[in-house]
Amino acid sequence: xxxxDTYVARIEETCGEEKDFIVLFKYDKKDEAITKILKKxxxxxxxxxxxxxxxYNSISFRLYATGKAIFRNLKNKDELQKVLAAxxx
Amino acid sequence: xxxxxKVREDFPILRRKINNYPLIYFDNAATSQxxxxxxxxxxxxxxxxxxxxxxxxxxxxxxxxxxxxxxHEEVADFIHAKGxxxxxxxxxxxxxxxxxxxxxxxxxxxxxxEVIATLMEHHSNIVPWEILSKMSxxxxxxxxxxxxxxxxxEKFENLISKKTKIVCVSHVSNFSGVINDVGKVAKIAxxxxxxxxxxxxxxxxxxxxxxxxxxxxxxxxxxxxMLGPTGIGVLxxxxxxxxxxxxxxxxxxxxxxxxxxxxEGHCVIKWNDLPWxxxxxTPNICDGIGLMEAVKYLEKLGMENVxxxxxxxxxxxxxxxxxxxxxxIYGPKDVSVKCGIIPxxxxxxxxxxxxxxxxNYGIMIRSGFHCTQPxxxxxxxxxxxxxxxxxxxxxxxxxxxxxVLKEIEQA
Numbered sequence: 170x171x172x173x174d175t176y177v178a179r180i181e182e183t184c185g186e187e188k189d190f191i192v193l194f195k196y197d198k199k200d201e202a203i204t205k206i207l208k209k210x211x212x213x214x215x216x217x218x219x220x221x222x223x224x225y226n227s228i229s230f231r232l233y234a235t236g237k238a239i240f241r242n243l244k245n246k247d248e249l250q251k252v253l254a255a256x257x258x
Numbered sequence: 259x260x261x262x263x264k265v266r267e268d269f270p271i272l273r274r275k276i277n278n279y280p281l282i283y284f285d286n287a288a289t290s291q292x293x294x295x296x297x298x299x300x301x302x303x304x305x306x307x308x309x310x311x312x313x314x315x316x317x318x319x320x321x322x323x324x325x326x327x328x329x330h331e332e333v334a335d336f337i338h339a340k341g342x343x344x345x346x347x348x349x350x351x352x353x354x355x356x357x358x359x360x361x362x363x364x365x366x367x368x369x370x371x372e373v374i375a376t377l378m379e380h381h382s383n384i385v386p387w388e389i390l391s392k393m394s395x396x397x398x399x400x401x402x403x404x405x406x407x408x409x410x411x412e413k414f415e416n417l418i419s420k421k422t423k424i425v426c427v428s429h430v431s432n433f434s435g436v437i438n439d440v441g442k443v444a445k446i447a448x449x450x451x452x453x454x455x456x457x458x459x460x461x462x463x464x465x466x467x468x469x470x471x472x473x474x475x476x477x478x479x480x481x482x483x484m485l486g487p488t489g490i491g492v493l494x495x496x497x498x499x500x501x502x503x504x505x506x507x508x509x510x511x512x513x514x515x516x517x518x519x520x521x522e523g524h525c526v527i528k529w530n531d532l533p534w535x536x537x538x539x540t541p542n543i544c545d546g547i548g549l550m551e552a553v554k555y556l557e558k559l560g561m562e563n564v565x566x567x568x569x570x571x572x573x574x575x576x577x578x579x580x581x582x583x584x585x586x587i588y589g590p591k592d593v594s595v596k597c598g599i600i601p602x603x604x605x606x607x608x609x610x611x612x613x614x615x616x617x618n619y620g621i622m623i624r625s626g627f628h629c630t631q632p633x634x635x636x637x638x639x640x641x642x643x644x645x646x647x648x649x650x651x652x653x654x655x656x657x658x659x660x661x662v663l664k665e666i667e668q669a
Contacts, residue, residue, distance in 0.1 A: 183626050183641065189610055216669035219618045220611070233614045235277055241608075 172257040173250060176202040180249065190240045190249050199236030206232055206256045228252055260563035266650045268293040268555075279620030282655045287432050287460060287599050287646035288624055289482045292552075296485055299551040303544045311543055312511065312534070326543050329550035330533060336553045337477065338468040339494055343532035346500075347546050350491035351459040352382040354478030355426075357493055357536065358455050359386035361506040367423055369395035374417050374452075375426040376401040376409055377636055378433065381629040383426045383457045396423075403636060407434040407589035415446060422452040429461035429477075433630040433644070434589025435572070435599030437461070441472045448473070453499070459483055463648075464568055464597050466561040469494055481545065486552035490545035493536070500532050509538035564649055568598035571647045571656060575600055578660045584667045588637055598647035601628075604666055609643040612666060619662045 176198045181191040194202040210223040210230075221232040230240045243249050266272050269291050274281045283291060303325070309318035311326045330342035339345060348354045363386075367373070373387050377400050391398050401414035409427075418425070425447040429440050444454045453475040461467065462477070463484030469477055476499075481490040495503075505512050512535050515528040529535045556564060573593045579585050584605035590596055604612050613625035624644040627634050634642065645659065 183610065184631065189608065191610060191614075216615075217665065219615060220669070231611060231614075233618065235614070235618050237614055237617075239608070239610055239614070 171254065173253045176205075176257050177253060180246065182246065188243075190243060190246070192238045192240065192249075192253065194236040194238075196236065202257060203232060203234070203236065205258075206238070209256050225252065225256060260559060260567055262567060262650055262652050265559070266652075268295065269650050270294055270297070272650060276620035276622075277618055282619075282621040282651075282658060284645040284647065284651065284655075284659065285622045285624050286648040286651075287483070287628070287644065289488070290463065290485050290648055291650065292487070293485055293555055295555055296487065296548050296551045300487065300544055300548045303547050308544070310540055322543055325547045325550075326541065329546040332550045332553050333492055336467070336557065337462065337494060338470050340470075340497055344469075344494055344497050344500065346493040346495065346533045346536040347541055347549075348478075348491050348493050348536075349489055349542070350480040350482070351380075351457060351478045352491075354476075354491055354493035355383055355455060355457065356386045357506045358476050358478075358495075359390050361503050361536070362453075362499075363387070363390050363424065364394070365504060367394050367396045370421060371396040371423045372419065372421040373398045373424045373426065374401055374414070374422055375399075376414070376428065376438075377403050378407070378409065378431040378436065378438075378630065378633050379426060379428055380432050380457060380459070381631070383428065383455065384632070387424070387426060397421075400632070403436075403633070407431065407436050407633075407637075408595060409436070409438050411439070411442065414443070418446060418450050418452065420450055422447070422450050424455055425452050426455045426457070428457040428459075430458075430464070430597045430599075431589070431630075431633070432460045432599065433601055433628055433633050433642070435460070435596035435646075436589055437465075437596060440474055444473045444475070460597060460599065463556070465565045475499055481549040481552060484549075484552055485555055486549035487545040490542050490549045492549075497532065500536070503536075505529060505535055505538065507538040511541065512536065512538040559649060567649060568647050569593060571651055571653065572596065572598045572600065574653055575645065575647070575656045575659075578656060579663075582660070582663055582667060585663065588639070588642060599644060600646070601642040601644045603639070603642055604663065607666065609641040612643045612663075615666050616659070616662055619658075621659055621662060 178195045179193045183189045210225040214222040219234050232238045271291050307321045309322045311323040330345045334342045334345045399417045402410050404410050427443050430437050440456050447454045455476045456474045458477045458479040462479040477494040482488040512530050514530045517526045586603050588601045609625035626641050
């Protein structure tokens with residue numbers, strides 16, 4: 170099992186022209202996933218320890234303490250998979 | 259007297275905590291929660307009455323058939339249809355509209371005809387007609403909405419002509435909660451000889467409905483938005499129109515006779531009576547019975563009380579939201595022209611961010627397009643957050659929702 174499969178339960182793609190990807194981490198793995206992501210990315214801002222605004226390789230995204238993340242402005246799901254793999258390894 | 263705190267006792271899920279906070283469920287326009295009466299009848303059916311309906315002679319089948327037919331009758335009474343022959347059980351609103359599109363539209367709409375839809379339609383009352391238009395070549399025109407999100411009846415009247423055969427209109431917008439005067443739309447449509455296909459998904463669960471009074475030709479709605487199970491919905495159609503229509507799907511249950519003509523080498527088929535002509539195959543028996551229980555529950559509360567309670571919640575929520583500096587509300591602010599749905603955005607945050615922030619505090623709302631992309635484009639929105647209320651919601655829940663929204667604003 171690769172790192173994405175280990176930590177990610179589901180990826181929701183929003184509809185419309187400007188797509189967002191919402192990543193839902195597995196409930197029992199979310200804390201581990203959040204720790205890994207926080208370690209690898211740069212923290213720009215945090216709001217009430219609920220939302221973290223982060224960047225990784227010029228890709229900005231938001232991570233939620235409930236184990237969810239929103240990625241924007243990515244070309245497609247393949248690019249998201251690559252970013253997630255890098256963040257979760 | 260209507261008491262939402264008493265009502266809440268019937269909904270086991272409302273005792274749940276999400277992220278250690280009491281669940282506040284404001285995503286009722288997407289689906290409603292289920293009372294224990296509905297949950298129990300589903301369990302009871304499988305434990306005591308389960309059998310296939312119609313044509314079997316044994317006791318269980320007779321019991322199942324009686325319950326399933328009773329469910330049709332209960333729904334007919336609920337919306338004041340003439341009888342169960344006008345009530346077709348389908349999977350939901352989407353399938354109901356597709357039934358009309360394929361069973362009526364495919365056979366009757368020609369290239370020279372026109373269909374009118376409004377820009378506030380859910381995709382389910384747009385996409386089937388667009389698909390059919392590609393097959394049959396008829397034109398679809400869209401009636402615009404005013405800046406406040408209400409339907410522009412003048413522009414709608416300008417669009418309609420003798421070429422119009424179908425008018426598609428939502429009774430209540432699932433984006434803004436705007437209540438459309440479908441009686442007026444039906445009257446205008448009938449003057450031009452057109453039929454009305456009304457999406458009642460957001461109206462039937464929330465207000466008293468009288469199809470005879472509204473004089474609409476078709477009304478589609480879903481069981482799961484009105485306390486019933488998923489996978490069951492209703493198409494109401496005027497008896498005389500359904501009688502004239504050919505079936506949607508073929509198979510068992512919808513036929514009276516399939517006789518093999520040996521001389522000609524094919525089968526001669528006679529359709530079953532209404533509503534079974536449109537319910538091919540083994541139907542969703544148990545969920546139909548679940549829907550009956552949901553209808554009984556709502557009738558016991560009284561639909562006038564349901565509407566009044568939601569109106570009170572909407573008025574309160576609207577007042578509180580208008581006090582939030584960085585919250586923009588879409589659609590009319592006058593709650594007398596709308597149901598319990600409020601779309602909004604928080605400045606500099608996406609709707610998904612807002613929904614995820616609220617989720618952290620156990621508050622469930624919707625974010626995105628809500629299957630109304632054309633309407634979002636009209637309002638020049640990339641997406642919106644949507645709070646929608648129902649019988650078990652309370653003023654205290656709205657206070658908590660506002661409190662968390664203010665936290666988002668401050669953050």
